[in-house]
Amino acid sequence: MLLKPKTKFDGKVLTVYLSGDIDHHSARKIREYTDALIGEMKPVMLLLDFSAVTFMDSSGVGLIMGRYRIMKLYGGSVRAVSIPPALRKMMELSGLGCLDVLERGYEKNESA
Amino acid sequence: MAALMFLKGVMKKMKVLNEMSMSFESRSANESFARTAVAAFASQLDPTVGELNEIRTAVSEAVTNCVVHAYRDTIGSISVNAKITEGNTLTIKIRDKGCGIEDVSRAMEPLYTTAPEEERAGLGFAVMQSFTDKLSVRSKPGRGTTVTLVKRLSPRLSDV
Ligand SMILES: Nc1ncnc2c1ncn2[C@@H]1O[C@H](COP(=O)(O)OP(=O)(O)OP(=O)(O)O)[C@@H](O)[C@H]1O
Ligand SMILES: [Mg+2]
Numbered sequence: 001m002l003l004k005p006k007t008k009f010d011g012k013v014l015t016v017y018l019s020g021d022i023d024h025h026s027a028r029k030i031r032e033y034t035d036a037l038i039g040e041m042k043p044v045m046l047l048l049d050f051s052a053v054t055f056m057d058s059s060g061v062g063l064i065m066g067r068y069r070i071m072k073l074y075g076g077s078v079r080a081v082s083i084p085p086a087l088r089k090m091m092e093l094s095g096l097g098c099l100d101v102l103e104r105g106y107e108k109n110e111s112a
Numbered sequence: 113m114a115a116l117m118f119l120k121g122v123m124k125k126m127k128v129l130n131e132m133s134m135s136f137e138s139r140s141a142n143e144s145f146a147r148t149a150v151a152a153f154a155s156q157l158d159p160t161v162g163e164l165n166e167i168r169t170a171v172s173e174a175v176t177n178c179v180v181h182a183y184r185d186t187i188g189s190i191s192v193n194a195k196i197t198e199g200n201t202l203t204i205k206i207r208d209k210g211c212g213i214e215d216v217s218r219a220m221e222p223l224y225t226t227a228p229e230e231e232r233a234g235l236g237f238a239v240m241q242s243f244t245d246k247l248s249v250r251s252k253p254g255r256g257t258t259v260t261l262v263k264r265l266s267p268r269l270s271d272v
Contacts, residue, residue: 024176025140031231055147055165057172058239062231086165093242094235 004033014043019052022060031063035070044076051082060087061094068101079103126197130156135191138183138208140176146192147171153194154202159265166243167202167263173236174206174259180227182210182257200265207258213251220249 006017016034020026038046046067050056068078081103083091096102132153136142147168154167171192178190193205213219220241225234241247246262 021144023140023143023172024180025143027231028140055168055172057169057176058233058235059176059231061233061235065233066231086161089166089243090169090239093239094233 007037009041012044013047014041015047015049017049021055022053023057024059027059027063034067038070042074046071046078048080049082050080050084050087053084053087056087056090064096064101068099128195128197130196133193135189138179138188138190140179143172143175143179146175150194150204157196157200157202157265158268163265170240170243170261171204173239177236178208178210182208200267202263204261205258209256212253212255212257214253216249216251
């Protein structure tokens with residue numbers, strides 16, 4: 001990820017549009033950028049939009065978990081949305097479903 | 113049947129059809145280089161999009177472990193070797209000469225991590241295991257670690 005991710009804030013929900021490959025190398029920059037925005041805007045919910053993500057390994061799971069913890073400290077929540085098919089096996093394995101972080105109805109699309 | 117043929121293959125020491133080796137410094141920018149290079153090598157087996165993604169992910173996990181754990185706070189050398197053998201089988205070895213692992217079976221437990229403060233999930237080995245057909249880890253504390261991944265790709269029409 002060379003460019004800063006696009007973001008949107010409506011006063012309550014902060015959306016971060018992730019793109020490209022998410023690995024240990026790129027996760028650091030995404031983390032720093034996102035956490036600065038969370039601190040500044042104090043959103044009630046953080047939406048991580050994965051629609052333009054081309055690859056993700058367990059570093060992406062750590063990235064989501066870390067934001068989950070931070071948002072919980074603020075009394076807020078995190079949702080990972082628009083997860084491309086290529087990332088689904090990783091998301092399933094991650095156990096993030098149990099934290100209610102994955103988009104609702106996500107499992108239903110599984111077999112599609 | 114396929115499993116049996118695979119086993120026979122392992123015992124007979126399958127003939128190597130193609131092989132590549134590379135080594136690079138344990139800089140995080142090389143994580144994408146390594147998984148992309150191995151995927152490019154694997155593509156001659158005509159893998160499915162899903163298989164290619166699994167190979168890429170498993171290699172990324174192994175190489176990231178060398179960067180994050182083996183050479184923590186230092187830069188060292190990572191070697192990757194990939195072999196294609198009969199029966200559409202890809203064997204990938206990822207080797208470091210870093211700190212090594214004290215207790216390998218414990219390290220391989222899902223959610224076990226020695227770097228929680230760096231937002232590691234402890235999932236790397238679990239991912240390598242479920243994205244390939246075989247994972248083995250050899251390690252010596254103070255000497256380094258070798259991770260071997262075996263992936264059998266679905267048979268292609270041309271082989272039938
Ligand atoms: N090449 C290595 N050299 C030294 N220690 C390693 C190596 N690979 C793994 N380990 C040890 O094994 C543990 C588990 O590795 P694993 O990849 O499963 O999880 P992680 O790297 O901690 O987290 P994640 O992969 O989810 O980011 C690591 O925390 C580390 O202590
Ligand atoms: Mg790991």
